[in-house]
Amino acid sequence: MTERNEKILVKSSVKDEGLIEIRRRQIVEGALKLFKEKGFHRATTREIAKAAGFSIGTLYEYIRTKEDVLYLVCDNIYHQVIQRLSHISTSSGTIEELKEAIKQYFLLIDSMVDEFTIMYQETKTLPKDAQSYVLKKELEMVALFEKILTACVKSGSLKVSDKEVFLAANHIVVQGQAWAFRKWALHKHFTIKDYTDAQTKMCLSGILHSEE
Numbered sequence: 001m002t003e004r005n006e007k008i009l010v011k012s013s014v015k016d017e018g019l020i021e022i023r024r025r026q027i028v029e030g031a032l033k034l035f036k037e038k039g040f041h042r043a044t045t046r047e048i049a050k051a052a053g054f055s056i057g058t059l060y061e062y063i064r065t066k067e068d069v070l071y072l073v074c075d076n077i078y079h080q081v082i083q084r085l086s087h088i089s090t091s092s093g094t095i096e097e098l099k100e101a102i103k104q105y106f107l108l109i110d111s112m113v114d115e116f117t118i119m120y121q122e123t124k125t126l127p128k129d130a131q132s133y134v135l136k137k138e139l140e141m142v143a144l145f146e147k148i149l150t151a152c153v154k155s156g157s158l159k160v161s162d163k164e165v166f167l168a169a170n171h172i173v174v175q176g177q178a179w180a181f182r183k184w185a186l187h188k189h190f191t192i193k194d195y196t197d198a199q200t201k202m203c204l205s206g207i208l209h210s211e212e
Contacts, residue, residue, distance in 0.1 A: 010068045013061050023062045026052045028076045031069050036114045040070055040122045070122055071130045077115045078137035084108055090147045093155025098148050099200055102172055105141075106196040109176045116180040138173075145169035149207075160207060168207050175199045 012020050030051030034043045045066050049059035063069055085108065088101045109116060123134050146169040152158040153165065160168070179186065179195055186195060 010062075010071060011064055020062060023052075023054075023058075024072055025076075026054070027059065027062060027069060028072050031073055032115060032118070035073070035118045035122075040066075040118065040125060045069075067126055067130070071126055071133075073115075074119050074123065074126070074130075074134050075137075077112065077119055078134070078140075080112070081108060081141060082137075085141075085144060088144070088148075090144065091151050093151035093153075093157055095152065095157050095204070098145075098152060098204075101145065101148050102176075102200050102203070103196050105145075105172070106176050106179060106192060106199070109179050110183075110192040113180045113183055116177060120177070120181070142166075142169045142173050145172045158207060164207070168203065171206075172203060175203070 010024075014020055014023075027048065030053065031043070031048050034047055034051045043066075045059060046056050048066070048069055049056045052059065063072070085101075085105060088104055089097055090101070119134070123131060126134065146165055149158065149160075149165045149168055150162075153160060176199075179192065190198065
């Protein structure tokens, strides 16, 4: 299934694609604010419509269920992630390139702490096909770091197996997300820069140690 087909999971009675995009952007922005305030389960579709700036009737022209809104929120988050990380170089095969990619990813997480927290807390609420889509997007983030790490292996900067590359890529993604989930505790001891530097050092130390 292509990404385009996957996004058709959310049906609309409106045919104007441009208007659908505008209205759904309003829905996502309103829903994010509402979910931050009271959580997904306590928020009602009527409240989501009000937060988006239109009536409940208009809302149902663009979604069918509250879970559709959550799907749109998750999809929007990953779209921003992929868009904002797409400029990162992945082919030079240097440790500096890897460090820069980790830095940009962690800064992205820091700028979207509430969004990531909402997404990971509520993904289980989505229908199975939508869950699969979210998990696929998660693996796309992992694949970005796999590509960078693999380039480092090919250039001779690192000497690790394919399995270790996959594990290291997952570790980087998870530690970035940990800043969102644990910022309430971590920010007492670390700025985002300090956290990034410490996690990069620990990650590279583990990778380099595995070469021995």
